[in-house]
Amino acid sequence: xxxxxxxxxxxxxxxxxxxxxxxxxxxxxxxxxxxxxxxxxxxxxxxxxxxxxxxxxxxxxxxxxxxxxxxxxxxxxxxxxxxxxxxxxxxxxxxxxxxxxxxxxxxxxxxxxxxxxxxxxxxxxxxxxxxxxxxxxxxxxxxxxxxxxxxxxxxxxxxxxxxxxxxxxxxxxxxxxxxxxxxxxxxxxxxxxxxxxxxxxxxxxxxxxxxxxxxxxxxxxxxxxxxxxxxxxxxxxxxxxxxxxxxxxxxx
Amino acid sequence: xxxxxxxxxxxxxxxxxxxxxxxxxxxxxxxxxxxxxxxxxxxxxxxxxxxxxxxxxxxxxxxxxxxxxxxxxx
Numbered sequence: 467x468x469x470x471x472x473x474x475x476x477x478x479x480x481x482x483x484x485x486x487x488x489x490x491x492x493x494x495x496x497x498x499x500x501x502x503x504x505x506x507x508x509x510x511x512x513x514x515x516x517x518x519x520x521x522x523x524x525x526x527x528x529x530x531x532x533x534x535x536x537x538x539x540x541x542x543x544x545x546x547x548x549x550x551x552x553x554x555x556x557x558x559x560x561x562x563x564x565x566x567x568x569x570x571x572x573x574x575x576x577x578x579x580x581x582x583x584x585x586x587x588x589x590x591x592x593x594x595x596x597x598x599x600x601x602x603x604x605x606x607x608x609x610x611x612x613x614x615x616x617x618x619x620x621x622x623x624x625x626x627x628x629x630x631x632x633x634x635x636x637x638x639x640x641x642x643x644x645x646x647x648x649x650x651x652x653x654x655x656x657x658x659x660x661x662x663x664x665x666x667x668x669x670x671x672x673x674x675x676x677x678x679x680x681x682x683x684x685x686x687x688x689x690x691x692x693x694x695x696x697x698x699x700x701x702x703x704x705x706x707x708x709x710x711x712x713x714x715x716x717x718x
Numbered sequence: 719x720x721x722x723x724x725x726x727x728x729x730x731x732x733x734x735x736x737x738x739x740x741x742x743x744x745x746x747x748x749x750x751x752x753x754x755x756x757x758x759x760x761x762x763x764x765x766x767x768x769x770x771x772x773x774x775x776x777x778x779x780x781x782x783x784x785x786x787x788x789x790x791x792x
Contacts, residue, residue: 472701473500476501476554476698477554478503479555479594480492480495481533483505483559484512490691491694492519492557494691495557496525497524498695501550502526506530506533529541529542533560534578534586534589536589539592543594554601555606558587559607559608563664565620567619583630588633591648595644598646602644602645604647604698607634609652610652611652611716613709619671635707650710652709652713654684654711656684656685679714685713722746723748726748728740728751740763744772750772752772757774
């Protein structure tokens with residue numbers, strides 16, 4: 467699909483694109499005219515979303531793999547280049563949640579959280595920048611309002627989301643001269659499978675969180691997608707290294 | 719961008735950032751109310767912009783109350 471969309475004619479890779487914020491963002495990017503490569507672990511979920519979007523007339527393909535494995539992430543980018551010929555934008559959204567107090571977190575859980583949320587983001591940046599080096603591009607990483615404040619009950623999650631902001635700011639400095647912009651969206655409470663799970667495990671904590679949101683509601687995954695779409699678009703051509711909260715004012 | 723049909727008021731509309739924003743929003747189908755202390759310049763900008771119902775009023779916002787009710791229905 468081409469025409470007047472915000473991302474008309476652009477090729478965008480969505481990592482962590484099979485569910486939640488990633489899947490609905492991919493829908494937004496496709497609606498805005500982008501050709502989209504979906505990447506995530508679940509091949510079935512990717513195939514279903516690919517079918518849905520191609521059925522609606524969009525130009526979409528997928529590549530399955532683990533964001534914490536360098537060879538898999540390289541394949542996401544190579545598959546994009548093979549299928550669409552270039553990479554203009556990337557939304558690095560793969561992430562997992564943590565649980566419990568820091569002193570209760572197992573070493574295995576800590577390592578897995580760091581591997582997916584931090585190393586995964588770095589691997590994505592590395593491979594995407596390789597593909598954007600010649601013609602520039604725009605990268606958006608997903609952090610969280612937990613990227614600039616702490617909370618209890620989510621283990622090392624906040625630490626990983628702080629790290630995503632650090633990676634983003636450094637990447638903005640490293641790659642600005644190449645015409646590559648790197649920014650972060652920081653969703654607040656958002657209606658995702660992750661929030662549903664959290665609501666099941668600690669409903670009171672979720673209610674307390676929503677009461678602290680000035681707009682008095684959790685955001686939708688589509689609203690995060692709209693913010694990411696703008697950062698990926700040429701409309702944000704002078705914007706790099708920013709953290710954009712999409713949180714109903716929670717962090718204001 | 720989902721801005722078509724919205725009504726936006728821009729103060730300081732005749733200046734650099736104001737006029738650039740007005741041009742961008744006009745392209746996006748926004749109906750504009752342009753205000754600026756420089757009546758001639760804001761009138762010139764209103765002439766130049768495409769789109770429906772561009773209105774303007776030269777005014778000085780340092781006077782309380784002046785900002786309201788200057789423009790009619792857009």
